[in-house]
Amino acid sequence: MSRARLIQRLELQGLRLAPSQVWGQVRLVPVLRDEVRGDLRFAQRNYGDALSEVTLRKELGAPGLKYISYIPHGLVMTWGNRQAEAVYGTRLQSQDHKKVEAGPVSVRLLHRMVHREDRNQLRMLPLHLAMEGFLTRYFGGPDIAWSEYSKDGLSRGLNPRSEASIPGWASFALDGALRTFELHERQVGLLLFNADELLSAFIVAHPYDYRCLHRTLLEDFYGDLLLQYGYLQVAGDIGLRLDASQVASVADLRAQVARMREDWGAFHGLLSGGLFGVEVTARKVYEAGPFLLQHFHTSLVPSEENHMGEAITGPDGTLEYLKTYRLSAAQTRRAYLLQQLANSQWNLDDTATALGSTRSDLVVRLANAGFGYLLKGHVLEEAQRSHARGR
Amino acid sequence: MAVAAEVRVEQVAREDLVMFVNACFSCTGQREFYGDARGQSVSIEFLHQYILGNYRRLYRRTLAAGINHFNQAQIILNLLAIGSPVDVEERREEGALIAAALRRLPPPRAYRVLESLRSRRINNRRARAIIREYLAGRADLAFDAVKYRAKLRSTVVHGHLKLEGELGPFLFHGWKKRVYTQPLLETFRRAHFAQEALYELPYTVAEGLAQKHGVPRDVFLQRIEPRLTQAERLRLQESAARDGAEVPAVDLSRAPLTKLCLYVLALKDPVRLERREELHTALERASARVLARAPASLGRVAAVLDNSYSSSGSIQKRRRPLGVALATHYLLGTAAREYHAFWTSPVDDPLRVVARGQSDLATPLLEALEWGPDLVVIVSDGYDNDPPRAVAELTRVFRERLDPGRRTALVHVNPVFDADEYAPRSLGEAVATVGVRDAEDVPTVLGFARFAEGTASLSELERYLAARVASWLEHEPRQGESTREEEAS
Numbered sequence: 001m002s003r004a005r006l007i008q009r010l011e012l013q014g015l016r017l018a019p020s021q022v023w024g025q026v027r028l029v030p031v032l033r034d035e036v037r038g039d040l041r042f043a044q045r046n047y048g049d050a051l052s053e054v055t056l057r058k059e060l061g062a063p064g065l066k067y068i069s070y071i072p073h074g075l076v077m078t079w080g081n082r083q084a085e086a087v088y089g090t091r092l093q094s095q096d097h098k099k100v101e102a103g104p105v106s107v108r109l110l111h112r113m114v115h116r117e118d119r120n121q122l123r124m125l126p127l128h129l130a131m132e133g134f135l136t137r138y139f140g141g142p143d144i145a146w147s148e149y150s151k152d153g154l155s156r157g158l159n160p161r162s163e164a165s166i167p168g169w170a171s172f173a174l175d176g177a178l179r180t181f182e183l184h185e186r187q188v189g190l191l192l193f194n195a196d197e198l199l200s201a202f203i204v205a206h207p208y209d210y211r212c213l214h215r216t217l218l219e220d221f222y223g224d225l226l227l228q229y230g231y232l233q234v235a236g237d238i239g240l241r242l243d244a245s246q247v248a249s250v251a252d253l254r255a256q257v258a259r260m261r262e263d264w265g266a267f268h269g270l271l272s273g274g275l276f277g278v279e280v281t282a283r284k285v286y287e288a289g290p291f292l293l294q295h296f297h298t299s300l301v302p303s304e305e306n307h308m309g310e311a312i313t314g315p316d317g318t319l320e321y322l323k324t325y326r327l328s329a330a331q332t333r334r335a336y337l338l339q340q341l342a343n344s345q346w347n348l349d350d351t352a353t354a355l356g357s358t359r360s361d362l363v364v365r366l367a368n369a370g371f372g373y374l375l376k377g378h379v380l381e382e383a384q385r386s387h388a389r390g391r
Numbered sequence: 392m393a394v395a396a397e398v399r400v401e402q403v404a405r406e407d408l409v410m411f412v413n414a415c416f417s418c419t420g421q422r423e424f425y426g427d428a429r430g431q432s433v434s435i436e437f438l439h440q441y442i443l444g445n446y447r448r449l450y451r452r453t454l455a456a457g458i459n460h461f462n463q464a465q466i467i468l469n470l471l472a473i474g475s476p477v478d479v480e481e482r483r484e485e486g487a488l489i490a491a492a493l494r495r496l497p498p499p500r501a502y503r504v505l506e507s508l509r510s511r512r513i514n515n516r517r518a519r520a521i522i523r524e525y526l527a528g529r530a531d532l533a534f535d536a537v538k539y540r541a542k543l544r545s546t547v548v549h550g551h552l553k554l555e556g557e558l559g560p561f562l563f564h565g566w567k568k569r570v571y572t573q574p575l576l577e578t579f580r581r582a583h584f585a586q587e588a589l590y591e592l593p594y595t596v597a598e599g600l601a602q603k604h605g606v607p608r609d610v611f612l613q614r615i616e617p618r619l620t621q622a623e624r625l626r627l628q629e630s631a632a633r634d635g636a637e638v639p640a641v642d643l644s645r646a647p648l649t650k651l652c653l654y655v656l657a658l659k660d661p662v663r664l665e666r667r668e669e670l671h672t673a674l675e676r677a678s679a680r681v682l683a684r685a686p687a688s689l690g691r692v693a694a695v696l697d698n699s700y701s702s703s704g705s706i707q708k709r710r711r712p713l714g715v716a717l718a719t720h721y722l723l724g725t726a727a728r729e730y731h732a733f734w735t736s737p738v739d740d741p742l743r744v745v746a747r748g749q750s751d752l753a754t755p756l757l758e759a760l761e762w763g764p765d766l767v768v769i770v771s772d773g774y775d776n777d778p779p780r781a782v783a784e785l786t787r788v789f790r791e792r793l794d795p796g797r798r799t800a801l802v803h804v805n806p807v808f809d810a811d812e813y814a815p816r817s818l819g820e821a822v823a824t825v826g827v828r829d830a831e832d833v834p835t836v837l838g839f840a841r842f843a844e845g846t847a848s849l850s851e852l853e854r855y856l857a858a859r860v861a862s863w864l865e866h867e868p869r870q871g872e873s874t875r876e877e878e879a880s
Contacts, residue, residue: 183747184749
């Protein structure tokens with residue numbers, strides 16, 4: 001049953017896009033929700049530590065797989081009947097963490113990405129949840145002991161696998177844009193564009209929660225594009241005009257303005273076409289009452305715009321929560337290679353054939369993507385030699 | 392060819408001047424919601440230098456156009472820095488304008504101008520004459536010596552002046568001299584040794600000394616209360632309550648309109664609701680007083696008032712755009728024969744308005760136009776984002792298709808200076824944009840709006856300014872009227 005509810009493609013069903021507000025090269029598009037259910041609420045929980053270590057399996061602090069990152073805040077999700085609003089904020093905050101001092105810095109130990117704290121309360125680490133899902137995909141490395149792989153690669157897989165991203169506060173423009181942004185009354189989310197490239201989408205269930213969580217966007221992390229286009233001056237103006245020939249009264253003017261508003265929504269829909277309406281691969285993370293928490297990624301084809309993220313869908317399939325991350329070109333390449341290798345059971349020759357290239361090219365590509373440590377030294381050298389000769 | 396070039400020259404001059412006067416109404420070099428203080432001051436400084444360099448006569452005449460104090464002070468300083476003109480007649484007019492403008496500035500700001508003469512190393516014969524004349528015109532120099540001691544001293548040193556009687560020793564020895572015969576000076580001296588004498592000094596002077604004596608804040612505020620000026624009372628409301636002192640009573644019937652609006656907006660919602668009648672009456676009285684000074688009678692007026700989030704202003708100009716909107720609401724309500732207000736996010740009671748939500752100016756403007764007014768006044772910072780540029784398009788089509796005869800006048804009153812454009816941000820070609828700092832300026836800027844619209848010629852603008860200069864120099868302010876506001880910066 002829950003399999004059927006996994007997201008096949010993201011739809012903005014029940015949500016509206018309002019005209020964007022532009023600050024420098026950053027374009028922020030408000031997402032409005034007309035019908036608010038009120039039975040799923042989010043609150044922020046601040047962590048002030050330099051580093052956090054999340055135990056992914058087993059008990060807190062036990063040896064095993066860990067996710068280590070700077071995590072400035074978590075989200076507490078409460079669901080239930082309509083009374084959730086009344087008790088909101090009155091609950092005692094449970095201590096869901098332990099702290100250890102490591103020299104001058106404090107490290108927070110967290111138990112799992114998603115941690116159930118009460119009958120209908122869940123703590124999760126937004127975006128890190130999706131990032132962790134992304135990193136652990138094909139994490140184990142080759143599952144057949146092909147002779148090309150190094151000893152380390154065979155015994156430990158891709159451990160440790162790391163990705164770098166850029167915090168929101170690294171961009172001066174984003175700070176300004178969030179500060180001067182004027183929230184709508186029914187606003188539940190935001191699409192964030194940098195130089196008209198979709199960087200991130202953030203949607204929650206309730207307008208009040210969005211109001212509180214608006215500034216946390218500055219603490220989130222984003223793909224390279226945030227800095228890459230940082231020196232562009234302004235996002236373009238599409239210059240919509242009213243059609244004077246259609247106007248004979250004030251009522252006509254009103255109709256024209258309404259049409260202008262719709263055109264803006266359509267324009268933003270067009271801009272965000274790389275995320276909404278494309279097929280995604282989703283995996284279930286947690287089933288919380290009627291709500292299904294899942295993470296997903298798009299096709300991972302290097303020539304396309306790629307996003308990953310997490311979402312919560314309601315019982316009728318509507319999008320109640322969404323947070324996405326735009327993968328950089330390098331990240332997409334890495335993920336694509338791993339995906340292709342896994343599809344061919346990590347056989348280099350088969351993968352090369354599937355990609356329509358040669359084995360030595362594939363090995364060089366792997367090394368360039370940063371996975372050289374998986375392969376034995378002589379395999380790598382040989383490939384690099386033949387690659388250089390071929391040039 | 393030559394004629395075309397002349398027309399163009401005239402057009403450029405008119406546009407420059409309109410831009411400058413507009414900027415002088417709104418810009419204060421302080422931080423705004425969308426712009427930082429540095430950008431603001433760079434921008435306004437450039438504009439001053441440019442106009443002074445090209446149109447000196449009109450530059451000084453702007454002093455009389457009703458512009459804000461910050462820009463009056465800038466003009467005085469820049470004129471004094473550049474030296475007097477060669478022509479006798481010009482010299483006489485400029486001197487008279489500077490002296491009159493300085494006299495009308497609130498004393499703290501006037502003294503700051505004099506002090507800046509020293510830091511900017513302006514010390515020509517005219518500057519010294521202006522200093523002499525200003526000090527000679529002060530009613531109670533001993534009081535000034537206590538309240539603005541440092542500023543007065545640097546002015547006196549800089550202008551090589553000799554002050555009469557005990558003032559000289561007071562400025563240079565202060566409390567270290569043994570005894571004074573002047574009562575106020577003596578009190579100042581004693582207050583350095585005895586706490587009791589504190590409470591006979593002006594509040595701002597006593598405040599620092601109280602700190603020195605370690606007087607608890609609430610005790611101090613309670614005992615200094617009778618000495619507080621009206622502006623100080625208004626300013627102290629919040630902090631006195633915070634410090635646990637008794638909140639000094641304000642005589643709301645004497646507070647200026649915009650100040651009063653900012654005071655109301657700073658109150659919490661339940662308080663506003665509780666004191667609704669009292670505040671409402673005070674605001675109505677204040678706007679009636681403004682209109683008594685600058686009469687304006689208007690017909691059927693609609694106001695489109697922006698209470699979006701950006702009207703919350705900045706840390707330096709807290710809620711000022713919203714305060715100006717509220718004050719304009721009361722002012723137009725009193726001045727107009729028929730009046731209707733349209734807020735961007737509708738409010739039941741204007742007294743309880745808060746800055747919130749997006750800037751959707753199009754919807755209220757449509758409602759206003761449907762109502763069929765003679766004049767539409769839009770009070771907004773010029774950012775309309777839902778949808779962007781909707782007002783510009785809306786008014787363009789409205790003029791083109793529905794009102795080619797200009798039966799309905801459209802005026803955009805903007806309390807925010809946009810540093811990048813050197814002018815208050817406009818809402819498109821079809822609406823005249825004028826800057827304001829206080830709603831008190833609204834009657835003046837409505838008169839100025841026809842120049843901003845671009846229909847009047849340069850010679851008309853020159854005549855307008857000349858007429859304002861003549862009436863300005865004729866009517867000297869009564870004593871005490873110049874203290875319209877004491878700006879804290």
